[in-house]
Amino acid sequence: MENSILTVVTFLPALGALLLLFGGKKSGHKSRALALAFSLMTFLTSLLLISKFNSATAGMQFEQQIPWIPSFGITYHVGIDGISLFLVLLTTCLTPLAILSSWNSIDSRVKEYYFFMLLLETGMIGVFVALDFFLFYVFWEVMLVPMYFIIGVWGGPQRIYAAVKFFIYTMVGSVLMLVAILSLYFLCGGTTFDYSAILTGLKNQHFILTSTQQFWLFLAFFLAFAIKVPLFPLHTWLPDAHVEAPTAGSVLLAGVLLKMGTYGIIRFCMPLFPDAATELTPFVCTLAVIGIIYGALVAMVQPDLKKLVAYSSVSHLGLVVLGLFAMNLQGVEGAIYQMLNHGISTGALFLVVGMIYERRHTRMIADFGGLASPLPVFSAIFMIVTLSSIGLPAMNGFVGEFLIFLGSYQANRTYTILAATGVVLSAVYMLWMFQRVIFGEIRSEKNRVLVDLTLREKVILVPIVVLIFWMGVYSQSFLRKMDSSVTQVLNDMQSTAVVLRK
Amino acid sequence: MQVSAALLIQQLLPDIVLSLFGIAILLADSFVPKQRKHVLGVLSIVGIVATMACTINLVGEYGTYFSGMVVVDTFGIFFRLVFLVIAGLVILASFSYLDQQKLQLSEYYALILFATVGMNMMVASTQLIMIFLGLETLSVSSYVLLGIRRTDLKSNESALKYFLLGSFSSAFLLYGIALAYGATRSSDIQVIFRAIETRSADLRLLHVALGLLLVGLGFKVSAVPFHVWTPDVYEGAPSPVSGFMSAGPKAASFAVMLRLLFVALPAIQSKWVLLVGVSALLTMTIGNVVALVQSNIKRMLAYSSIAHAGYILVAVASATDSGITAVLFYTLAYALMNIGAFTVVSLIGKEDERNIHIEDYAGLGFKQPLLAASLSVFLLSLAGIPLTAGFAGKFFIFRAALESRLLWLTIFGVLNSALSVYYYLRVIVTMYMEEPMADFSPVAVPTSLRLALGIAVFGTLQMGIYPGLLMTFLGSSLFSMR
Numbered sequence: 010m011e012n013s014i015l016t017v018v019t020f021l022p023a024l025g026a027l028l029l030l031f032g033g034k035k036s037g038h039k040s041r042a043l044a045l046a047f048s049l050m051t052f053l054t055s056l057l058l059i060s061k062f063n064s065a066t067a068g069m070q071f072e073q074q075i076p077w078i079p080s081f082g083i084t085y086h087v088g089i090d091g092i093s094l095f096l097v098l099l100t101t102c103l104t105p106l107a108i109l110s111s112w113n114s115i116d117s118r119v120k121e122y123y124f125f126m127l128l129l130e131t132g133m134i135g136v137f138v139a140l141d142f143f144l145f146y147v148f149w150e151v152m153l154v155p156m157y158f159i160i161g162v163w164g165g166p167q168r169i170y171a172a173v174k175f176f177i178y179t180m181v182g183s184v185l186m187l188v189a190i191l192s193l194y195f196l197c198g199g200t201t202f203d204y205s206a207i208l209t210g211l212k213n214q215h216f217i218l219t220s221t222q223q224f225w226l227f228l229a230f231f232l233a234f235a236i237k238v239p240l241f242p243l244h245t246w247l248p249d250a251h252v253e254a255p256t257a258g259s260v261l262l263a264g265v266l267l268k269m270g271t272y273g274i275i276r277f278c279m280p281l282f283p284d285a286a287t288e289l290t291p292f293v294c295t296l297a298v299i300g301i302i303y304g305a306l307v308a309m310v311q312p313d314l315k316k317l318v319a320y321s322s323v324s325h326l327g328l329v330v331l332g333l334f335a336m337n338l339q340g341v342e343g344a345i346y347q348m349l350n351h352g353i354s355t356g357a358l359f360l361v362v363g364m365i366y367e368r369r370h371t372r373m374i375a376d377f378g379g380l381a382s383p384l385p386v387f388s389a390i391f392m393i394v395t396l397s398s399i400g401l402p403a404m405n406g407f408v409g410e411f412l413i414f415l416g417s418y419q420a421n422r423t424y425t426i427l428a429a430t431g432v433v434l435s436a437v438y439m440l441w442m443f444q445r446v447i448f449g450e451i452r453s454e455k456n457r458v459l460v461d462l463t464l465r466e467k468v469i470l471v472p473i474v475v476l477i478f479w480m481g482v483y484s485q486s487f488l489r490k491m492d493s494s495v496t497q498v499l500n501d502m503q504s505t506a507v508v509l510r511k
Numbered sequence: 512m513q514v515s516a517a518l519l520i521q522q523l524l525p526d527i528v529l530s531l532f533g534i535a536i537l538l539a540d541s542f543v544p545k546q547r548k549h550v551l552g553v554l555s556i557v558g559i560v561a562t563m564a565c566t567i568n569l570v571g572e573y574g575t576y577f578s579g580m581v582v583v584d585t586f587g588i589f590f591r592l593v594f595l596v597i598a599g600l601v602i603l604a605s606f607s608y609l610d611q612q613k614l615q616l617s618e619y620y621a622l623i624l625f626a627t628v629g630m631n632m633m634v635a636s637t638q639l640i641m642i643f644l645g646l647e648t649l650s651v652s653s654y655v656l657l658g659i660r661r662t663d664l665k666s667n668e669s670a671l672k673y674f675l676l677g678s679f680s681s682a683f684l685l686y687g688i689a690l691a692y693g694a695t696r697s698s699d700i701q702v703i704f705r706a707i708e709t710r711s712a713d714l715r716l717l718h719v720a721l722g723l724l725l726v727g728l729g730f731k732v733s734a735v736p737f738h739v740w741t742p743d744v745y746e747g748a749p750s751p752v753s754g755f756m757s758a759g760p761k762a763a764s765f766a767v768m769l770r771l772l773f774v775a776l777p778a779i780q781s782k783w784v785l786l787v788g789v790s791a792l793l794t795m796t797i798g799n800v801v802a803l804v805q806s807n808i809k810r811m812l813a814y815s816s817i818a819h820a821g822y823i824l825v826a827v828a829s830a831t832d833s834g835i836t837a838v839l840f841y842t843l844a845y846a847l848m849n850i851g852a853f854t855v856v857s858l859i860g861k862e863d864e865r866n867i868h869i870e871d872y873a874g875l876g877f878k879q880p881l882l883a884a885s886l887s888v889f890l891l892s893l894a895g896i897p898l899t900a901g902f903a904g905k906f907f908i909f910r911a912a913l914e915s916r917l918l919w920l921t922i923f924g925v926l927n928s929a930l931s932v933y934y935y936l937r938v939i940v941t942m943y944m945e946e947p948m949a950d951f952s953p954v955a956v957p958t959s960l961r962l963a964l965g966i967a968v969f970g971t972l973q974m975g976i977y978p979g980l981l982m983t984f985l986g987s988s989l990f991s992m993r
Contacts, residue, residue, distance in 0.1 A: 076979075077977075077979060078978055078979040078982060079979060079983075080979065080982050080983065080986060081910070081982075118877060121877075143906075146897065147897040147898060147902075150896055150897045150902075151896065151897050151898055153896070154891065154896060157936075158943065161940060161943065161944045162876075162943050162944055168944065169940055169944050169945075172940070172944070173933070173936055173937075173940065176932065176936060177929070177932060177933060177936075180929045180932050181926070181929045184925035184926065184928055184929045185922070185925065185926075187906075187909070187925055188909070188913070188918075188921055188922055188925055191909060191910055191913045191921070192913060192918075194910075195913055195914060199914070
């Protein structure tokens with residue numbers, strides 16, 4: 010039982026999806042309830058992971074390995090360490106909230122919608138738990154299909170363009186990663202696609218990658234991940250996809266999908282190709298800093314709430330990449346922590362924007378103003394979420410940003426100072442947006458009669474608010490579980506790199 | 512070696528049974544009233560199932576009979592099974608199609624069986640002459656099948672074009688066989704190999720023969736630059752026949768190509784690897800690029816089939832055992848997904864194949880969930896999305912190519928694969944994300960078609976989710992080929 014928890018967590022949503030699809034005709038409400046039930050069950054099962062997780066172990070836990078295509082050394086191998094543990098939890102926690110958030114807004118083709126939602130959850134969890142390159146690639150690609158349908162069928166007016174762009178962008182990046190995976194397989198003996206085996210082989214000098222090989226392999230992997238992150242200048246799919254997707258789609262895109270890119274970097278690019286990673290650090294950090302500042306500046310001038318949040322993601326994820334490439338404990342841990350923070354805060358921002366959109370059917374900042382008096386509870390929560398996104402102390406964002414800066418300052422001051430301006434800018438655009446939407450005069454009569462949060466909406470937002478403060482005040486409960494795994498990754502990099510320098 | 516008559520018959524039983532059923536259908540035609548021609552279709556399915564049983568019975572056998580004219584090996588048996596699956600699916604898809612088009616012709620079923628016999632002959636011999644006879648049996652049947660919508664101009668064009676170009680390519684092939692004979696004093700693949708081994712072959716002449724043979728086979732698999740006929744022929748042909756043509760003859764020609772290149776000519780590998788590789792690159796690229804701009808779904812699938820021939824050629828160019836396995840895997844995968852797609856196309860086409868443009872698929876997604884979902888599975892598989900047979904196949908192909916250090920071909924291959932996603936997605940976009948036309952009327956999906964779609968979807972997903980099963984079998988078929 011112990012070692013199949015991960016498999017259960019991964020495939021429980023898929024099971025729910027199949028039940029939805031083949032379980033005969035269902036009313037909308039039944040489909041919603043079924044989807045919610047399965048996502049909650051998944052969440053509860055995933056809580057088992059955290060309770061049984063051993064913080065002292067650096068390696069993989071809850072591992073399960075079953076032969077899949079034996080003649081090529083492909084196995085179904087899953088497992089998590091301190092890095093992926095929280096990303097899995099983030100996914101299982103956000104999905105039920107996303108499902109709840111689309112309770113009323115999705116009223117056509119309900120069954121199919123939740124079918125794709127659940128399938129998406131399986132795909133996302135799968136990416137974080139896969140420990141076989143083939144398996145990882147399968148999840149990485151398969152996950153595109155449900156997201157593509159969610160954007161394309163239930164999205165806004167430009168949904169088709171956005172959906173196709175999203176799909177093709179990711180596809181182009183990932184096919185080159187496939188070539189890199191195959192090359193790595195042949196360079197490492199051509200007998201196994203297993204991540205742990207290949208990593209161990211590299212560490213023990215069973216196989217040695219020359220710096221040229223590392224360089225190209227790193228680039229091919231990094232391209233796929235950088236598109237997902239998205240790193241400037243590969244970010245252009247993101248505003249389209251975020252804006253056109255339905256609320257739940259945006260929540261999961263921003264909350265989880267973007268993390269798959271940064272997760273890939275720390276799981277694959279850094280430990281497997283440390284020399285290339287070190288060599289290319291200036292290049293990557295430059296792009297990250299450009300992304301931080303550019304994203305913030307563009308966000309500032311957006312008239313559309315969703316677009317603003319979308320560009321803020323470009324900025325925030327740049328910061329995460331900067332933290333990763335600091336390559337020290339604080340930087341990397343801060344980056345992982347910031348991945349979680351961004352998932353929660355930006356997910357919450359999209360949820361809030363979705364709620365106001367359901368009431369007013371507009372997302373234009375200019376249409377709002379003075380919402381504080383008709384919507385007091387909404388405004389209070391909106392404020393908390395906004396401040397958490399800015400990174401106010403005592404909230405989650407602060408811890409992540411602080412650690413990232415602490416780490417990256419040791420690595421490179423110039424980048425850190427430049428990146429810090431991004432934080433200032435984020436305060437500018439977020440607070441300015443908040444001021445224009447919540448404070449001031451009520452300019453439109455429609456805004457005067459808006460109804461405050463319903464019970465369902467409170468149920469969605471309250472856990473997020475709790476998490477925001479919990480992660481801000483008692484971050485140790487999370488960081489403690491990451492320590493040994495992050496140290497391990499950094500040590501791996503050191504040992505492989507030192508081996509090569511001989 | 513003394514071989515008993517019973518044993519001989521057992522080796523030939525599949526072809527005998529299939530031919531007998533074909534003849535029986537033609538004869539029975541006179542006794543079956545016009546509105547009950549379905550019976551003959553059912554009869555042909557029975558024939559295929561019976562033949563399949565006889566063929567499966569041969570698995571594991573290995574031998575050469577009729578002074579080298581017939582070879583029984585796992586390689587050939589695998590291909591025969593593929594052909595039978597193809598023929599079965601096409602016939603199942605044809606029941607409702609023939610009704611729709613008011614074409615109650617029993618020859619149709621018989622011709623598909625004869626074409627299948629032809630393909631079987633092509634893979635069950637190492638004698639180039641026998642292979643040629645099989646090819647002609649196949650070709651003559653397909654000329655008629657392509658033009659079976661006699662009153663339709665496009666169908667006529669299709670048949671005539673294929674007839675002219677097909678004869679042309681046959682001539683190339685035959686010339687190649689003649690020169691190979693001249694160079695080695697034999698037209699048997701095994702003997703040609705030995706002649707090269709013992710240095711008794713005229714190598715210069717053999718190079719010319721190789722070129723001519725590759726031209727002839729290139730025509731049949733529609734490799735660039737011999738692909739120009741494909742879109743016109745597939746567009747005009749009755750849709751199930753397009754599916755048949757895109758899968759069957761191609762698979763048979765690839766089988767011949769493999770035997771020829773890997774068994775007879777491994778010694779001059781350096782000569783053909785580059786030829787095949789460059790052709791693969793061009794075939795993939797031209798097929799995909801031109802498919803991007805097609806609005807007629809049959810033409811789109813035709814260009815896509817050119818592109819897929821390119822992927823298979825990549826595996827051939829890798830010139831290794833894993834390359835052969837990849838070709839075998841991919842031909843079956845391709846047959847399932849492509850015939851599946853053409854099956855849906857044939858039903859949506861309605862009378863006189865009116866609805867064969869991509870925009871005719873608008874709104875199908877939620878109006879006809881079964882058809883749309885199956886078509887989506889086939890298209891995603893053609894695009895190479897994981898958990899489908901198409902992805903597994905491409906994975907094996909590119910793995911084989913990288914194993915032979917063909918990095919350039921692999922990179923072009925995967926980029927092509929990414930490019931192709933666009934036009935496959937376009938159909939899915941139209942089905943699920945656009946509103947149906949005002950005059951949209953759903954079509955009933957008959958049981959035979961459900962069965963065909965069910966088999967194709969099951970196969971596509973099974974080979975995608977658990978490819979290990981087939982790969983294990985294919986691993987064994989390699990060793991019996993030589």
